[in-house]
Amino acid sequence: DMKVTQMPRYLIKRMGENVLLECGQDMSHETMYWYRQDPGLGLQLIYISYDVDSNSEGDIPKGYRVSRKKREHFSLILDSAKTNQTSVYFCASSLLGTSSNERLFFGHGTKLSVL
Amino acid sequence: GQQVQQSPASLVLQEGENAELQCNFSSTATRLQWFYQHPGGRLVSLFYNPSGTKHTGRLTSTTVTNERRSSLHISSSQTTDSGTYFCAIWTGGLSGKLTFGEGTQVTVIS
Numbered sequence: 477d478m479k480v481t482q483m484p485r486y487l488i489k490r491m492g493e494n495v496l497l498e499c500g501q502d503m504s505h506e507t508m509y510w511y512r513q514d515p516g517l518g519l520q521l522i523y524i525s526y527d528v529d530s531n532s533e534g535d536i537p538k539g540y541r542v543s544r545k546k547r548e549h550f551s552l553i554l555d556s557a558k559t560n561q562t563s564v565y566f567c568a569s570s571l572l573g574t575s576s577n578e579r580l581f582f583g584h585g586t587k588l589s590v591l
Numbered sequence: 592g593q594q595v596q597q598s599p600a601s602l603v604l605q606e607g608e609n610a611e612l613q614c615n616f617s618s619t620a621t622r623l624q625w626f627y628q629h630p631g632g633r634l635v636s637l638f639y640n641p642s643g644t645k646h647t648g649r650l651t652s653t654t655v656t657n658e659r660r661s662s663l664h665i666s667s668s669q670t671t672d673s674g675t676y677f678c679a680i681w682t683g684g685l686s687g688k689l690t691f692g693e694g695t696q697v698t699v700i701s
Contacts, residue, residue: 518595518677519677519679580636582634584631584633
C-alpha cells in the first residue's frame with residue numbers, strides 16, 4: 477500500500493513555540509519534500525531531501541529546518557514559530573528526484589495555525 | 592520571474608461542459624506534470640507529460656515543449672472533477688525540484 481502519512485493533520489501553536497511536523501512513507505523512496513501551500517501562491521518548496529542526512533534548501537527555507545535520520549521519515553521543524561508560518565504543509569516523496577518519469581506521492585497535509 | 596503560469600485562475604462549469612486549462616512555463620526542459628488537488632486537500636498526480644498528448648479517462652494533456660505550454664482538457668465534466676489543478680515543472684538540473692504553478696480552481700455545478 478503506497479502511502480505518505482503526515483502527522484498531525486491539524487495543529488494550533490502560539491507564536492514562539494516550537495513545531496514538529498512528521499512525515500512517513502512506506503515506499504522506500506529516496507527523495508522526500510516539504511512544501512507549503514498558501515492561497516494564491518500554489519505550492520512552494522521548503523526543503524528537499526535526497527536521502528538520509530542529505531538535505532537541500534528549497535525556495536523558502538528561512539525559518540525552517542529538517543531532519544532525515546531514516547529513509548522513511550522526514551521531519552519539518554519550526555523553531556520559534558511565527559504567525560506568517562500559518563499554512564498548510566505538504567510532505568511528498570518520489571523514488572528518485574531526477575528520474576525522467578518521476579511521480580510524486582503526497583500526504584494529506586498538515587494545517588498549521590500559529591496564533 | 593514566475594516559472595510556471597496557469598490560466599484561468601478559476602473556472603465554473605455546468606456539468607457536462609468541457610474545459611481547457613492552460614499552463615505556460617519558462618524552460619524548454621520541463622518534464623511537466625499535472626496534479627489534481629481534492630477539495631479536502633489531497634494531491635494526486637494526473638500526468639507526467641513532457642511532450643505530446645496523453646489521455647486518462649476524460650482528461651487529456653497536450654504539451655508543446657518548444658512553445659513552452661501545456662493544456663489539460665476536461666471533457667464532459669462531472670461534479671467530482673471539482674478541485675484545483677496544478678501544473679509543475681522540474682527545475683534546477685540534476686538535483687532538481689518540482690516548481691508548481693498557482694493552480695486553476697475548477698467548480699462543476701449540476
